[in-house]
Amino acid sequence: MTRMVERPEWKALRHHYEQIRHVHLRDLFREDPRRGERLVVDDAGVYFDYSKHRVTDETVALLLRLCDVSGLRRGIEAMFAGEHLNVTEDRPVLHVALRTPQGTKIVVDGVDVVEEVHTCLARMEAFSERIRGREWQGATGLAIRNVVNIGIGGSDLGPEMAHAALAWYGDRGITCRFVSNVDGMDFYEKTRDLDPTETLFIVCSKSFGTLETLTNARTARTWVLDAVGGGEDAVAKHFVAVSANPDRVAEFGIDTANMFPMWDWVGGRYSYDSAIGLSLMVFVGADAFREMLAGFHAVDEHFRTAPFERNIPVLMGLIGIWYNDFFGAETHAVLPYSQYLWKLTAYLQQLDMESNGKHVTRDGQPVGLQTGPIVWGQAGTNGQHAYYQLIHQGTKLIPSDFIGFADALEAVGDHQDLLMSNFFAQPEALAFGKTADEVRADGVPAGQVSARTFEGNRPTSSLLFPRLTPDTLGRLVALYEHKVFTQGWIWGIDSFDQWGVELGKTLANDIIPELEADTDPGLGHDSSTNALIRRYRALRGR
Numbered sequence: 001m002t003r004m005v006e007r008p009e010w011k012a013l014r015h016h017y018e019q020i021r022h023v024h025l026r027d028l029f030r031e032d033p034r035r036g037e038r039l040v041v042d043d044a045g046v047y048f049d050y051s052k053h054r055v056t057d058e059t060v061a062l063l064l065r066l067c068d069v070s071g072l073r074r075g076i077e078a079m080f081a082g083e084h085l086n087v088t089e090d091r092p093v094l095h096v097a098l099r100t101p102q103g104t105k106i107v108v109d110g111v112d113v114v115e116e117v118h119t120c121l122a123r124m125e126a127f128s129e130r131i132r133g134r135e136w137q138g139a140t141g142l143a144i145r146n147v148v149n150i151g152i153g154g155s156d157l158g159p160e161m162a163h164a165a166l167a168w169y170g171d172r173g174i175t176c177r178f179v180s181n182v183d184g185m186d187f188y189e190k191t192r193d194l195d196p197t198e199t200l201f202i203v204c205s206k207s208f209g210t211l212e213t214l215t216n217a218r219t220a221r222t223w224v225l226d227a228v229g230g231g232e233d234a235v236a237k238h239f240v241a242v243s244a245n246p247d248r249v250a251e252f253g254i255d256t257a258n259m260f261p262m263w264d265w266v267g268g269r270y271s272y273d274s275a276i277g278l279s280l281m282v283f284v285g286a287d288a289f290r291e292m293l294a295g296f297h298a299v300d301e302h303f304r305t306a307p308f309e310r311n312i313p314v315l316m317g318l319i320g321i322w323y324n325d326f327f328g329a330e331t332h333a334v335l336p337y338s339q340y341l342w343k344l345t346a347y348l349q350q351l352d353m354e355s356n357g358k359h360v361t362r363d364g365q366p367v368g369l370q371t372g373p374i375v376w377g378q379a380g381t382n383g384q385h386a387y388y389q390l391i392h393q394g395t396k397l398i399p400s401d402f403i404g405f406a407d408a409l410e411a412v413g414d415h416q417d418l419l420m421s422n423f424f425a426q427p428e429a430l431a432f433g434k435t436a437d438e439v440r441a442d443g444v445p446a447g448q449v450s451a452r453t454f455e456g457n458r459p460t461s462s463l464l465f466p467r468l469t470p471d472t473l474g475r476l477v478a479l480y481e482h483k484v485f486t487q488g489w490i491w492g493i494d495s496f497d498q499w500g501v502e503l504g505k506t507l508a509n510d511i512i513p514e515l516e517a518d519t520d521p522g523l524g525h526d527s528s529t530n531a532l533i534r535r536y537r538a539l540r541g542r
């Protein structure tokens with residue numbers, strides 16, 4: 001297979017980059033006064049403005065050729081049809097099935113997975129309603145009021161992000177917590193003020209073999225049983241599991257009747273809209289959860305059917321490639337102007353960096369180009385008082401996504417207009433900057449002019465939504481999922497495996513007995529690791 005980097009279309013973009021790399025957004029807007037209305041897509045409930053990017057019509061046309069030459073349309077169809085696009089694990093990539101309406105068939109190995117999804121959703125709904133109705137009782141007869149999700153990575157970040165994002169819609173009488181880290185202080189801090197008799201744990205692990213999760217689940221079992229007494233009966237009242245591995249769930253001691261399924265065809269980082277989101281459904285209710293799925297599905301349909309030049313995730317992906325591979329930008333900032341989305345960027349970090357942090361193509365050759373960016377950021381306006389300085393005036397090019405909402409969920413004074421004035425002002429300042437002449441005209445002393453000059457030409461996308469709802473959240477996440485797909489497909493990599501994460505799951509295993517041994521374990525690592533382990537043992541009195 002010809003690698004993307006060797007294709008004439010890629011080389012044409014390199015050539016084009018040399019021609020326009022110094023073109024300023026000020027000039028692009030001056031030459032085309034309607035640019036800000038033209039380079040916009042208003043579809044699928046999203047207003048996407050990409051006019052403040054360092055692109056011309058020719059750039060976009062050249063980037064769109066990457067879709068054709070990589071067979072992106074075929075790739076999208078293959079994903080929706082359940083083909084094994086995750087080549088190194090030989091699995092379908094079917095998170096889109098999680099939000100496909102009932103009645104549509106997607107058959108994998110003879111099984112209609114959409115039907116399975118809806119059967120699971122119905123079970124999740126029945127379970128959630130019992131908790132929300134305070135009907136589910138713990139071992140001592142008290143109603144469950146606390147729900148603790150135990151999971152890590154894809155079995156944690158999504159539910160926790162969405163729990164924060166949809167807090168306004170949640171049942172505030174139910175306390176939801178998320179324990180992920182094997183650092184025991186995570187479990188301690190998340191449970192120290194909870195009553196075990198009123199607490200239910202949802203142990204989320206696709207493999208049910210993850211050290212952190214199983215360790216936390218064991219600790220939780222002891223914590224509950226110490227308080228309520230009893231054995232398996234008590235476990236059944238305080239523990240449910242979400243997993244693709246019923247044998248291990250049973251081995252752990254959770255009745256598989258209390259298990260919700262996960263499937264091999266859903267990657268962990270694409271899974272919070274499956275039963276991995278059970279804690280979220282308990283918190284916001286099944287209607288809101290289904291509304292979120294409908295939002296996901298609307299963007300799935302947009303991605304599948306919209307022409308690429310009007311396809312928001314495709315454009316997001318192409319623009320990302322433009323900076324990543326031609327301008328040499330190493331990072332990408334995601335800046336949501338909603339405090340509810342304070343966990344969104346951490347979630348997208350995993351989605352993007354775990355998916356596209358790859359160095360070989362799907363057929364195992366060195367990829368020869370830059371793949372996934374470093375994704376970072378936090379909710380505006382907080383970041384403005386911290387790292388925006390570097391975005392405005394540093395020496396690095398940082399393409400950024402600004403995400404905003406017209407309506408606040410509660411009218412609190414005039415906060416919303418103040419918040420959103422920043423959402424508009426920042427991209428404007430980043431694009432147009434402030435010239436030395438303008439600075440001088442403000443009466444700034446000569447010695448400060450250069451320090452107070454803003455080059456501008458810093459690119460941003462603006463994504464504007466009416467309001468943060470479950471539906472909007474689904475749309476937003478689906479946009480990024482498909483942006484990641486677009487980029488991975490064009491780069492020719494497998495966006496759906498994660499061998500670096502798998503490595504981390506085994507690396508520490510050999511060291512555990514060396515830390516715990518009563519006598520000198522006879523270390524065989526490099527001199528640095530040996531010395532560090534010896535120091536640790538000494539500090540712990542071993």
Ligand code: G6Q
Nearest residue numbers: 153154155205206207210268269
């Ligand atoms: C996600 C990753 C990873 C995974 C966790 C937890 O795509 O594979 O983050 O979700 O390692 O794995 P389990 O759900 O199997 O415990």
